[in-house]
Amino acid sequence: MTVSDVLFLAICLITLVAAWRVVVSAKVMHAALWLGLTFFGVAAVFLMLSADFVAAAQVLVYVGAITVLLIFGIMLSEGTEGTPRGSERSSLGRKVAPVGAAAGFAALMVYLYHQAGLRQPPPAEVATDTPRAIGTLLFSDFVIPFEVASLVLLVGMVGAIVLAMREEG
Amino acid sequence: MQLPLTYVLSFSALLFGIGLYGALTLQNAIRILMCIEIMLNAVNVNLIAFSRYLSPLQPAGQAFVIFVMTVAAAEVAVGLAIILMIARRRDTIDIDRMNLLKW
Known part of the structure; x- marks a missing residue:
């Protein structure tokens, strides 16, 4: 493991935690701010994969435009959020099915990727003038x-x- | 960086799983839009990773990511406009209460 590998794994961890906070945080505005951090993390991943132009476009379009647009949407629709109701959502199927779908998909894809045996490190030569x-x-x-x-x-x-x-x- | 392709793809699969879980469970329409953005980003990570590992000198995957970003931007603009219209007319953005067409 080189220094850049450790850096890459740290960025991945931060991005996944931020994405998880988008889903679970109680306030919508906090979710939007965590979403901005998620976009920054993905931009850093792009940068580590030596896609510098796309990383810049990611920061401009996603962090700069889409997050701001979503925050505008949240502020314009404030007060219409409604209270989350527990009774209709509490049936077992509606709780288990999303977890099963998401976790099942992620586990299946990770398993398939490991089975595919894509073990070689990235090629040394890369387009620098992206x-x-x-x-x-x-x-x-x-x-x-x-x-x-x-x-x-x-x-x-x-x-x-x-x-x-x-x-x- | 010496990490094999599998690690980048696994990261993208986990990110997609988080977005999928949020899109299926949340009730606020704007947060569902956010989770869809997370899923689109996970797909972009896949495209960039394959472009870097399999054809590093011809970045067609990166050009495709630009297209995905374009469509995502248009999607968010139109989606937010629809959500704001629903918020004005029906006074809610809770998708459980958008049941006018539900039998």
């Missing part, structure tokens, strides 16, 4: 998906404005 490589890919091989993605963003923006607009005479 923004140039990604840009070249986006404008050569992936130019049609790139244009479609811009259309999706435009439609999403217009749709969000139309949906959130107050309808008044």
Whole structure:
């Protein structure tokens, strides 16, 4: 184990704890802040996998935009949260089924990954000029998906404005 | 870094499991949206990891992550707009009480 391996495992641990706090923390606003830490942790994982451009985009888009958007949503819908009711949720199936689905999925995937025997360390040589490589890919091989993605963003923006607009005479 | 690919993939599977558990159990619609974001991030980790370990000189996986981020941003914007509209009209964002179409 090298120093960077220990660092990587520490980042993984922090990210998983933060993600768990998103699910279990009592206040929605705290969950949003833990979600920001989760996004930062994932960005650090990207950085350790030498995907520096994607790590920067992750911080800008997820931490900068999506977390702030969610916090706005929480503040605009405050007071409508409602009290969590225990009675209808307390049946055994509704408690066991989500745990079984999530834990079963994670355990199955970890088991399959270990069975697959992907044991080799990462290759030493790696693309260092990732923004140039990604840009070249986006404008050569992936130019049609790139244009479609811009259309999706435009439609999403217009749709969000139309949906959130107050309808008044 | 000398860790084999299995460790990165296992981390991503655990992150996805946490997000899946939250999306299935929580009642607040905004928190379900957060858990969906966690699941999308776990998928992105997988894409980056395969790109790093299997084709390090041709980062097509990283280009694909950019697309996933684009779709995620559009999804959050539209999802939050829908949730805010429901909060205004029905005065709740508890998904258990959004049962107008439920038989």
